[in-house]
Amino acid sequence: MKFATELEQGRLIKRYKRFFADISCADGSVVTAHCPNTGSMKNCMTEGAQVWFTRNDDPKRKLKATWEVVQTPHDRLACVNTNRANALIEEALQAGIIKELAGFERLRREVSYGEENSRADFCLEFGAQQVFVEVKSVTLGFADTSVAAFPDAVTTRGTKHLRELTQLALAGQRAVLLYCVNLTGITAVRAAKEIDPDYAAALVTAQRAGVEVLAYGVDIDPAKQCIRVQHPLDFCAN
Numbered sequence: 001m002k003f004a005t006e007l008e009q010g011r012l013i014k015r016y017k018r019f020f021a022d023i024s025c026a027d028g029s030v031v032t033a034h035c036p037n038t039g040s041m042k043n044c045m046t047e048g049a050q051v052w053f054t055r056n057d058d059p060k061r062k063l064k065a066t067w068e069v070v071q072t073p074h075d076r077l078a079c080v081n082t083n084r085a086n087a088l089i090e091e092a093l094q095a096g097i098i099k100e101l102a103g104f105e106r107l108r109r110e111v112s113y114g115e116e117n118s119r120a121d122f123c124l125e126f127g128a129q130q131v132f133v134e135v136k137s138v139t140l141g142f143a144d145t146s147v148a149a150f151p152d153a154v155t156t157r158g159t160k161h162l163r164e165l166t167q168l169a170l171a172g173q174r175a176v177l178l179y180c181v182n183l184t185g186i187t188a189v190r191a192a193k194e195i196d197p198d199y200a201a202a203l204v205t206a207q208r209a210g211v212e213v214l215a216y217g218v219d220i221d222p223a224k225q226c227i228r229v230q231h232p233l234d235f236c237a238n
Contacts, residue, residue, distance in 0.1 A: 001084070001087060001091055001227055002225055003054055003068070003225050003226065004054070005054045005056065006054070006225065007052040007053070007054060007068060007069070008025070008052065008053055008054070009025075009026060009051070009052055010023040010024055010025045010026070010031070010052075010053060011023065011049065011051065012024075012045055012046070012048065012049045012050075012070065013047070014047065015035055015041065015045060018035065018037075018038065019034060020034070021033045021051075023051055023067070031064075033063060033066055033067040034063040034065065034066045036066060036067070036080075036081045036083050037080050037081065037082050038082070038153075039139070039153045040152045040153040041080060041152065042140055042153070043073065043074070043140060043152075044070055044080060044139055044140075045070055045072070045080075049070055049071055049073070050071040051067060051068075051070045051071070052068050052070075052222045053065045053067050053068055054068055069220060069222055072141060072183070074141055076183055077183070077220040078141070078183045078220075079137075079182035080139060080182075082137040082182075084137075084182070084227065085136070085180040086109075086121050086135050088218060088228065089121070089122070089133075089135050089178060090107070091229065092216065092228075092229035093107060093124070098178070098216060099232075100212070101124060101214075103126065104126050104131070105127065107122060107123075108124075109121065109122060111123040114163075114164035114168070115164070116160055116164055118161060118164045120132040120133060121133055121135040129174065130173065130174070131176060132165065132168055132173065132176065133176045133177075133178055134161045134176070134177050135178050135180055136151075136158065136178070136180065137180050138150045138179050138180065138215075139183050140183075141183050141185070146186055146187040146188070147186070147187065147188045147190055147236060148181055148183055149190050149191065149192035149195075150179060150189065150191065150192060151192055151195060151196055152192065152195065153195065155196060155199055158196075158199055159196075159202045162199070162202040162203055162205070162206045162211070163202060163206075165206055166202075166209045166211060168211075169206070169209040169211045170209050170210070175206075175210070175211045175212065176211070176212045176214060177203075177211055177212070177213050177214070178214045179213075179216070179235070180218070181216065181217045181218065181233055182220075182227075183217075184217075184218070184220055186217055186233060187233060187234060188215070188235065188236050189215040189233055189234070189235050190235070190236040190237075191203050204237070214232070214235070215233040215235050216232055216233060217229070217231050217233045
């Protein structure tokens with residue numbers, strides 16, 4: 001995926017009120033960017049970290065910049081714009097990169113399902129069979145391991161999705177949880193039970209019910225203005 005507008009470099013001054021980030025630009029100016037990430041962004045940012053952002057001149061937007069990528073304290077690159085995950089996965093699905101889900105005849109987005117009024121990120125149709133896919137963006141990494149973790153904050157929504165997927169699997173429907181690991185230098189993913197034990201427990205239950213868990217890593221190249229899903233990763237069950 002190519003960024004629609006040019007990535008610009010800067011240095012992070014601070015993130016605040018969750019959705020705001022002040023960035024110092026090369027020319028000495030300071031831009032306040034939208035931070036499209038509801039998580040804690042744990043281990044993703046430090047004061048002075050190199051960041052990349054895009055600009056948007058839409059008059060309806062209050063903030064004209066969006067924080068996209070950061071160099072983490074562990075010298076990895078992370079795409080912190082969680083809105084990118086679904087687009088990246090859709091691009092990979094259409095290209096056949098995600099082998100476990102290749103060969104579908106139709107792809108639908110934001111499909112309602114379940115008893116708790118959820119919306120699956122994707123519903124893939126293989127003839128008469130439907131496969132429901134939930135996508136999660138992963139950016140939590142650690143200094144001493146190449147295993148990333150999800151979530152980086154308590155996620156009641158994520159736990160709800162696991163309950164819904166579990167019910168689908170128990171009913172004989174194919175259900176998939178797909179981790180889009182938007183962090184370079186990673187070989188595997190695990191549940192962050194030290195952050196959200198309820199989510200981790202729900203994931204164990206989901207797997208036992210037959211929910212498939214997949215993980216794919218990305219390549220992030222600010223110089224080429226692109227990011228793409230590139231390779232499968234291992235999932236470490238708790």
